[in-house]
Amino acid sequence: MPASSPRKRGEESLPRAATPLLGFGRLLRRHGFPVAPEQGTSFMQAVTLLGPRSMNDIREAALATLAPPPDRRDEFEAHFQSHFYGNTSAMVESDADEETRIKDDGGADEERIEAEQREEGxxxxxxxxxxxxxxxxxxxxxxxxxxxxxxxxLPARRSFRTVRTHSRGKLDLRRSLREIVSADGDIPSPLLRRRQTVPxxxxxxxxxxxxxxxxxxxxxxxxxxxxxxxxxxxxxxxxxxxxxxxxxxxxxxxxxxxxxxxxxxxxxxxxxxxxxxxxxxxxxxxxxxxxxxxxxxxxxxxxxxxxxxxxxxxxxxxxxxxxxxxxxxxxxxxxxxxxxxxxxxxxxxxxxxxxxxxxxxxxxxxxxxxxxxxxxxxxxxxxxx
Missing domain, CATH: 3.40.50.410 (von Willebrand factor, type A domain)
Known part of the structure; x- marks a missing residue:
């Protein structure tokens, strides 16, 4: 990582390791990226939550919080390589073939983040x-x-489940036979059922x-x-x-x-x-x-x-x-x-x-x-x- 520039007023209370992170946000703003001060703060918080264990963690935090436009991702990667690695001729590798990660909210990991981050724009x-x-x-x-x-x-569909009805249904043969037996052979009114309609x-x-x-x-x-x-x-x-x-x-x-x-x-x-x-x-x-x-x-x-x-x-x-x-x-x-x-x-x-x-x-x-x-x-x- 290249040597950091002198710290500006108001940064004395921040850890020295935070200086390159702040500097990266300023670098993006100088090159026309719409990075708000709140996003810079979120970037440092995200890096803190991730550890970080590697430079890839810092890159992922930057992508998630600094939000480069899709059509400028290659330029963003070039600035990242230049700022953190000192590689001014970095070639960006396409991630088109990267496997998409899937996350289910089955209930695990619910307390991982302490508070929702708010963004002013x-x-x-x-x-x-x-x-x-x-x-x-x-x-x-x-x-x-x-x-x-x-x-x-919502649009409705006919379910395979049926419900009792007094009209416009099909004969419920099983219930009707039970009624006939319980009535000693007398023929009762027909008992009907229809398919249920559900959203x-x-x-x-x-x-x-x-x-x-x-x-x-x-x-x-x-x-x-x-x-x-x-x-x-x-x-x-x-x-x-x-x-x-x-x-x-x-x-x-x-x-x-x-x-x-x-x-x-x-x-x-x-x-x-x-x-x-x-x-x-x-x-x-x-x-x-x-x-x-x-x-x-x-x-x-x-x-x-x-x-x-x-x-x-x-x-x-x-x-x-x-x-x-x-x-x-x-x-x-x-x-x-x-x-x-x-x-x-x-x-x-x-x-x-x-x-x-x-x-x-x-x-x-x-x-x-x-x-x-x-x-x-x-x-x-x-x-x-």
Whole structure:
């Protein structure tokens, strides 16, 4: 590690080992990376939690807390190599073939992190972020209504279980014969049963990469309301890893639930490998079963890094299992938006819906309308174009 520069005023109380960490945040800001002071503090806290045992731990902490944009990951790695290794001609190795890590929230490791980290936004603050914050403050009643109406608004299916009915059912031969025997051969009124109707499962997959940073908080609050409102709801987050957070969101108190979820997700505001993480989801039989016959809603901008072949494969397999496959992207909140990127163009024919995911209002209205039929996404966007 190169020799550190003289310490600035206000850093005298920090350990000497913290100086290179602070310096790295300043280096990124000088090169145009949107790194807020709070992110620098989170970076040092993350390094402290990790030990660290190796330089790779420091790199992972930097990716998770400093959140370089996906299209600047190579530049970020070059700065990391230069600052911590003194290697100014570092060549960045592609991590496209790295195996996606999967984390289930089965209940273990729940007390690993002491408190939820809060982020003010720093240099990322803008009129757009202010608008999102004000809009969310006015959405408490909307989320309450969403939670109460969700279970009755989801698409329904006929269960193999049956219930007793007085009309419009099939003859319950076994019960009818018992009644005849108990009545000494008299013929009673026919006893009927019908197949029970139950709500379909709801599966929500939330993109927590750096490009979705301004929307993650609202998405998690929506996910908490969904879990509280419908018993068969499953929530996963994905970025560079896949994490199931359903158990955390079953806690009734929202602040406690979100703090627990924050402790379980390791790849906040980092890069994204949407295709590989969705394929990892499908590779686990227990997870894949959550999608079978479910209404699947993906909250992501679908800005896939590199090729989109894996994303297309994953969406095709997911769509084959799901009752309805929907992508809600905040980019669609702009009237000028068109699904013109290579990735969106490739997966558009596989989607049932491509909708606005820029606000709680648009998302709650859409999810509550899932039981109503609608034209396929490709048909709608062909008309718009």
């Amino acid at each position: 720093g240099e990322l603050s803008s009129a757009l972020e202010q608008l999102s914050s004000r809009e969310f403050q006015n959405d408490e009643d909307r989320l309450t209504t969403f939670r109460r109406n969700l279970s009755t608004s 379909r499962k709801l599966l929500i997959l939330i993109d927590v990469s750096g490009s979705m940073k301004l929307h993650t908080s609202d998405y998690l609050k929506l996910a908490h309301a969904a879990v509280q409102g419908a018993d068969r709801t499953e929530i996963f987050t994905f970025g560079t890893r896949l994490t199931r957070i359903t158990a955390a969101l079953r806690i009734r108190d929202r602040d406690q639930a979100l703090a627990r979820a924050a402790a379980q997700v390791d790849d906040w505001d980092g890069g994204t490998r949407m295709g590989p993480t969705l394929l990892a989801f499908l590779s686990v039989p227990r997870f894949s079963a959550f999608a079978r016959g479910a209404a699947v809603v993906i909250l992501s901008d679908a800005l896939e890094r590199g090729g989109h072949g894996e994303l297309e494969t994953a969406m095709r397999r997911l769509g084959a299992r799901a009752f309805r496959l929907s992508l809600a992207t905040p980019l669609a909140g702009d009237p000028r938006f068109r699904p013109a990127t290579a990735a969106l163009s490739a997966i558009l024919p596989l989607l049932d819906d491509l909708v606005d995911g820029s606000s709680v209002r648009s998302l709650t209205d859409f999810i509550l309308s899932l039981a109503r039929a609608a034209p396929a996404a490709a048909t709608i966007w062909k008309r718009v174009s």
